[in-house]
Amino acid sequence: MRRAVIATPNTAPLLPKLAGIVGPKNVVTDAADMQPHLVEWRGLYQGRAQCVVKPGSTAEVAAVLKLATETGTPVVAQGGNTGAVGGQTPDDSGRAIILSLQRLNRIREVDAAGSVLVAEAGVTLQQVQAAAAGVDRLFPLSLASEGSCTIGGTLATNAGGTAVVVYGNMRDLTFGIEVVLADGRVWNGLSKLRKDNTGYDLRNLFIGSEGTLGVITAASLRLFPRPCAQATAFVAVPDPEAALALLSRAQGEAGGQVTTFELICRLGLDMVLAHVPGTRDPLGEVSPWYVLLEIGGRDEAALGAGLEAMLAAAFEAGEATDAAIATSLAQRQLLWKIREDLPLAQGGEGGSIKHDISVPVSSIPAFMAEATAMLAARFPGCRPCPFGHMGDGNLHFNVSQPVGMDKRTFLALYGEMNLAVYEVVARYGGSIAAEHGVGQMKRDVLPRFKDPVAMDLMRMLKSGLDPLGILNPGKVL
Numbered sequence: 001m002r003r004a005v006i007a008t009p010n011t012a013p014l015l016p017k018l019a020g021i022v023g024p025k026n027v028v029t030d031a032a033d034m035q036p037h038l039v040e041w042r043g044l045y046q047g048r049a050q051c052v053v054k055p056g057s058t059a060e061v062a063a064v065l066k067l068a069t070e071t072g073t074p075v076v077a078q079g080g081n082t083g084a085v086g087g088q089t090p091d092d093s094g095r096a097i098i099l100s101l102q103r104l105n106r107i108r109e110v111d112a113a114g115s116v117l118v119a120e121a122g123v124t125l126q127q128v129q130a131a132a133a134g135v136d137r138l139f140p141l142s143l144a145s146e147g148s149c150t151i152g153g154t155l156a157t158n159a160g161g162t163a164v165v166v167y168g169n170m171r172d173l174t175f176g177i178e179v180v181l182a183d184g185r186v187w188n189g190l191s192k193l194r195k196d197n198t199g200y201d202l203r204n205l206f207i208g209s210e211g212t213l214g215v216i217t218a219a220s221l222r223l224f225p226r227p228c229a230q231a232t233a234f235v236a237v238p239d240p241e242a243a244l245a246l247l248s249r250a251q252g253e254a255g256g257q258v259t260t261f262e263l264i265c266r267l268g269l270d271m272v273l274a275h276v277p278g279t280r281d282p283l284g285e286v287s288p289w290y291v292l293l294e295i296g297g298r299d300e301a302a303l304g305a306g307l308e309a310m311l312a313a314a315f316e317a318g319e320a321t322d323a324a325i326a327t328s329l330a331q332r333q334l335l336w337k338i339r340e341d342l343p344l345a346q347g348g349e350g351g352s353i354k355h356d357i358s359v360p361v362s363s364i365p366a367f368m369a370e371a372t373a374m375l376a377a378r379f380p381g382c383r384p385c386p387f388g389h390m391g392d393g394n395l396h397f398n399v400s401q402p403v404g405m406d407k408r409t410f411l412a413l414y415g416e417m418n419l420a421v422y423e424v425v426a427r428y429g430g431s432i433a434a435e436h437g438v439g440q441m442k443r444d445v446l447p448r449f450k451d452p453v454a455m456d457l458m459r460m461l462k463s464g465l466d467p468l469g470i471l472n473p474g475k476v477l
């Protein structure tokens, strides 16, 4: 790695030089126009910046970063500003420039035969899904933010979502990436190869690096055959152990085509029914836990029959007590609405302390029992509302405030409760940041839970790739 050496810092005003690179109208300094880029979508993080720069090509990104290195200017890459850990928000020093990738919005290539799609960083996830569908292929990443989040942002956070159980996360869905380094050099790693063992895995170094090691400008993405049919069920299960047994049964019988396995607690369903108009309980009897289960395949009739037979065996084994199978698209959408609107519904119950965590799939029941008991003992009256991607081990182990408690008093417990839950996560060999990343939210707590040697390796990589520390300073490390 060649190190950038600054003999004489360039002190000439930055803004005219940026305007010279991207054109004056693509350097935004007006306060009102900058505001949406300075505040995160929930209002949890707010910062200041010199300007928002909107390059329109990889070459322009490279020139901006070269200038940033010459002037020691911090650069905060930003896509759709939907990130959940404050990674896309600048600090409040006002020194940074925000590098918006939204004008890099071209799909460069769609190759159905090769199952590859090459998209620039600012293309939204929904646009990529649509382009894949246009050639009868599937790009399987699916998030509630897909209309706004960008390919660059999903790569930089290694986004997950509801289909990771079968398709994996962004790392698994990517052949290659194009990256601009801090000094302005471009690494063209837009490989389309499934096999390439020519040394270190650079692609996976930048994926998940949250804008701290380089700026991703394009990616070659993996496409899949489109499942022609889907069978969707909302299944009542007595407890998380039974949910685990059902997962194992479904994976065994569906030949690896379980595309969704989402756990939902009864409190979560009650919150949705109370706060989301147009929802109803899909089942007659109350159960403490539910699973939203979806299986993909090619033959609709065979799929439906297979799902029914599998559920009948699960009833017999005591793994499930009731189930509703969607028989129309509208019914399927209603089942999905319960899961997708759950985070929103939680807001209707006052304060919620969130934990985006993962543990090994088989440890989920034991983890939840221990974490719930700990919460009851240390935070009396709080209401755990766990839900999420049980099929891949990632739970949103969220905790709602006690009924009647003042919201601010409850949220003052945020840090203390996070640490208490993370201690339990660590005992199960889990991760404190399963899919949303570290950003600024978990930066300070990360060293307490990550292997010290891993932390050292991360610092070495950061100083090697970004010796001046201009790339998204204060995030991750």
Ligand SMILES: Cc1cc2nc3c(=O)[nH]c(=O)nc-3n(C[C@H](O)[C@H](O)[C@H](O)COP(=O)(O)OP(=O)(O)OC[C@H]3O[C@@H](n4cnc5c(N)ncnc54)[C@H](O)[C@@H]3O)c2cc1C
Residues within 6 Å of the ligand: 041, 076, 077, 078, 079, 080, 081, 082, 083, 084, 086, 087, 088, 101, 121, 142, 143, 144, 145, 148, 149, 150, 151, 152, 153, 154, 155, 156, 157, 158, 159, 160, 161, 162, 210, 211, 212, 214, 215, 216, 217, 435, 436, 439, 472, 475
């Ligand atoms: C309603 C909702 C639901 C969500 N559901 C999920 C979910 O199920 N699973 C999940 O994983 N996430 C989820 N998220 C979080 C979020 O959508 C993802 O993190 C998304 O990947 C961020 O994309 P973005 O374009 O908005 O990135 P931004 O928010 O703009 O940026 C996120 C991070 O990536 C960096 N970055 C952005 N673009 C680049 C680039 N081109 N090069 C280098 N760094 C870059 C930023 O600096 C920042 O650190 C959800 C968010 C919302 C609002």
